[in-house]
Amino acid sequence: MxxxxxxxxxxxxxxxxxxxxxxxxxxxxxxxxxxxxxxxxxxxxxxxxxxxxxxxxxxxxxMKFLKSYTDEVAVYIEKGKDPIEKYLLAWECFCIHSFKQPQIFNAVFIMDLGDQPEKLLEEYYKIYPADLINIPEELKIILFERNVSKRGRSFLENALREGYIKEENVDAINELTILIWQGMFTNILNNRKSYEFQEAVKITMNYITEIVHNANLFSFKKYDHTNQQ
The missing domain is CATH 1.10.10.60 (Homeodomain-like)
Structure with missing residues (x-):
């Protein structure tokens, strides 16, 4: 240097x-x-x-307060026996930490940071490389992605490749999952609900689990934004 x-x-x-x-x-x-x-x-x-x-x-x-999350998510994912379990466990860990620290997660994942926020993540880990110690290589790729939708889709693409979900349902599962998390997260962030974070996690994960496990029973029609006036 x-x-x-x-x-x-x-x-x-x-x-x-x-x-x-x-x-x-x-x-x-x-x-x-x-x-x-x-x-x-x-x-x-x-x-x-x-x-x-x-x-x-x-x-x-x-980002300095996210270290407990990045350390723990690897442990959570490791418990999963297949891509679907890993996806659900990753979301459970994300819910636990985001509901415990809503202001921190809002600053990292939601707040407007201008153009190319991913470059800020790269800059952070360049200055604090120790935060990536003991993080598996495949997980580092996801951690360098600030966009919550892209982070979730990475796990679902693994499930798609191994035949656990249908291709036409990937985007719908991803979007519905994020919408459920965002709804609860917004309530907690803005003090609209008096849930203890454990209760909020349980409610959120119940809905997410139902969607994921029942996804292949339905045929989701993709919303076409281009046809809207």
């Missing part, structure tokens, strides 16, 4: 770590550029030499 890159990485970490401390102490909603600058020991203008907007800084700091 060149001297300039080392310096860049060091400064980058100062600001990300300072943001993570504020999230831990005051909550994500209380992060401001000024607070980050004060905690890191620099002025606010310096931050913009490394981050184009505060949402990127919050994203990188939130």
């Amino acid at each position: 060149k001297k300039k890159e080392i310096q860049l990485s060091r400064m980058w970490k100062y600001f990300v770590d300072a943001t993570a401390e504020i999230i831990e102490e005051e909550g994500l909603e209380n992060v401001t550029i000024r607070k980050v600058a004060d905690k890191a020991g620099y002025n606010s203008a310096t931050i913009y030499n490394y981050f184009s907007e505060i949402s990127h800084l919050i994203f990188f700091a939130s």
